[in-house]
Amino acid sequence: MLFARLAHVSQEIAATLARSRKTALLAELFRGAEPADVPIVIPYLAGRLPQGRLGIGWKVLAQQIPPAREPTLTVQDIDTRLTAIGAATGPGSQTERKRLVAELLAAATEDEQRYLLGLLTGEVRQGALDALAVEGLAAATGAPPADVRRAVMLAGSLQTVAQAILTDGPPALERFRLTLGRSVLPMLAHSASSVTEAVAKLGTCAVEEKLDGIRVQLHRDGDDVRLYTRTLDDITDRLPELTAAARELAGERFILDGEVIAFDEDGRPRSFQEISGRVGSRVDVATAAGQVPVSPVFFDALSVDGQDLLDLPFADRHTELARLVPEPMRVRRTVVNGPDDLPEAERFLSDTLTRGHEGVVLKALDAPYSAGRRGASWLKVKPVHTLDLVVLAAEWGHGRRTGKLSNLHLGARSADGSFAMLGKTFKGMTDAMLTWQTERLGELAVEDHGWGVTVRPELVVEIAYDGLQRSTRYAAGVTLRFARVVRYREDKSPAEADTVETLLAAHPEVTR
């Protein structure tokens, strides 16, 4: 198949609003794909590369290459070349990758170049990714979408399922079962603004600690232990403590879901930054493990002794978990019986925060494990802090925000009357706010930099954030975690904005 055909369909999908029509376009293409093209075409149309990331970013792609006149590249050509690019490592590899990318772009037409750049940066912006590719696959083969979706979650891979179903038809879906050693997409949680709101939605539910670490899925099959992250990267070798812990447990064959965290000498949980650094260390694991030993804390069991627990109610899965995993290695929890039990839920949240953790997750006791989905049956609640900060600059947006000032640079007052930048945010704005702030900041602009404008520090904005973290990027030495706009405060002057001093005082643990 010619790559140009994919580029064309992708453009058509991008130009279509109705999801049903996008699905139909995908299905039509899938039906016509040669078997050999399938493992390439499916990920491309889901906006990804079959090779995963190739070590190519904006820097390599910044080069302007004159496009080819006529489309000649097949999807196989593209795949072969990209594989070669990904294989380049060692000294000189960056130059080599850049050369190979230039060569590839030169062979592509303008439309093909645009699509290729989208694939390489992971920003195809066609309004259809994995979920619609699944719908399209179902439509192309006549299989029920829910069955295809489930197979993808269990396989942890869209193209594996696509290949099977396009070759052998819908019965092939039965081959995808929960298997020890094969990672499953983890279940995710929605946010709720309070414990009250969450309990009102869930009724009787478990309230569990939310730990600020790295999500892990642990598989043990006899002596073989495997460990996966949220995106199913295999990190077994980086955390030997987890393999040891898995072998201590009473069972031989199981899949557990949990979080990896670390504690300091006083038994307080270490910061996310420290845990992240530990889990990211893969060269000298022994030294890293000596400095920041980690502990697993499990909260769910997906499989025990060869029995698939995914469809069991959470209450039953937890019973299995408790049989297998001793209490210190399980997440702390309490169970509340609906709104009458709110005080217990609030007490548990308050206790959890006192012990230095992030918040709580409330889980419906009757819900199955919805692999890969952000189910409504898990609701996380974290305390939110707010500040009044001053806009120092704003960057031009991309995609649907093109032409709008989008990403705000945020400053707090310093003792000397100047403003110290604490970070940026593009979150929380409605379209109306984007329009308004583009105009207002335009009036306040003192200099246009191309990337955006710096402004007179006069506009006050209320910012919500989850906490402070250490920073080497910003002069104050700290930055806001997950900053987002709540509302503009035109009633406030910059002199009334919060100060760096009060901010640091509010989070003493960060600079201690």
Added chain:
DNA sequence: TTCCGACAGTGGGGTCGCAAT
């Protein structure tokens, strides 16, 4: 008819490892 679940898009900061300087 209205409501709400699921998706895609729009980017944030930190950390590590590696290649280039």
Added chain:
DNA sequence: ATTGCGACCCCACTATCGGAA
């Protein structure tokens, strides 16, 4: 030895479509 880039951790929020209620 230092710097810059890319991958991958953590993530919040809004707009939109289309099925559920």
